[in-house]
Amino acid sequence: MVKITDVARHAGVSPSTVSYALSGKRPISEETRRRVEDSARALGYRPHAGARALASSRSNVLALVVPLRTGIHVPVVMQFAVSVVTAARDHDHDVLLVTQEEGEEGLRRVADTALVDALIVMDVQLHDPRLPLLRTLDRPSVMIGFPLEAEGLTCIDLDFRAAGERCVEHLAQLGHRVVALVGSPPEVYVRGTAFAQRVVQGFTAAADRAGIASAVHPCGTTPAEARRVAERLLSEQPALTGVVVHNEAALEPLVDAFEELGLRVPGDLSVTAICPDGLASALRVPVTSVALPSAEVGERAVGLLMRKLGGEAVPEATLLPPTLTRRASTAPRTVDPR
16 A cells, blocks of 8 residues: 555655645645655555545545435436446545434534534435424535425525427427326335426426326336236226337336337327436337436536535536437327328
8 A cells, every 4th residue: 555655755755744735734845745645656655545634634535425215216326326426436425325214313423523524415305304403514415306495505406497399399209198207106206206206397387387197106126017017097098109218217217118009109109208328228119308418417516515515605406408319209290190
């Protein structure tokens, strides 16, 4: 393991100079600081977390609070987590992953210790019980998601309302007049999860503006549940020709179920989704989709935290506009397809 004395020897300075250059505790000439940093980088030296904390009164650790509740799609959550960890590493920070469903108590348990410098909070609800504590913590925080009342908080996310609107607008431009949203599992809506609710708002608003008949159906994550929803849709909306899916786990089973029920995608039924690009493009029929920008959201959330830790003012709201990529699953509506 590379030690501070190794860096000092490589840079031709004393160990104390290395410590001062890396911690910023005392002024060091720009030339010396650069030489020390170059040596540390060349040798692969990383200060011990405990030593960093003693030197700077910081732990150089961020907490990522993401309760693994029922109904969430863990692979997508992990994409966001990986993006946060990668971005934090670029800022010489580690990440403590907090996954228990403890609400305010979980936040307080982490924040009341010296374990972390700042927090990133996910799985945000419209009326999130953690908001009062977040507003009073002495540590900066960023929410990935938008509660109904976001004043005084720093929030970032995909504009999910606009994403729902964009999918409907795409189907309307193709001539579809009867559409449905196959959404998240029922428990996600019961909790008032913000992103799911905002997709419904955008979907419904866009359908109403276009004069399109629409319906919203929550869906579980198993193939059997996807099949039941497909059957129900065709029973209740026999003229259905367009579907928006906001449920990563159910997307492929739904496409399979519709085709087993005699509908060709996209000949009889156009399908759009809000999901990771990798999932949409890998299906047997590649699906037109609005991408979940997990890498950008994680990177920018960490960047906002770093700026707050540095005493900078940051915007309270950062909404990323949706980008729709057209693939093989959508086509113009045919006359009387069935």
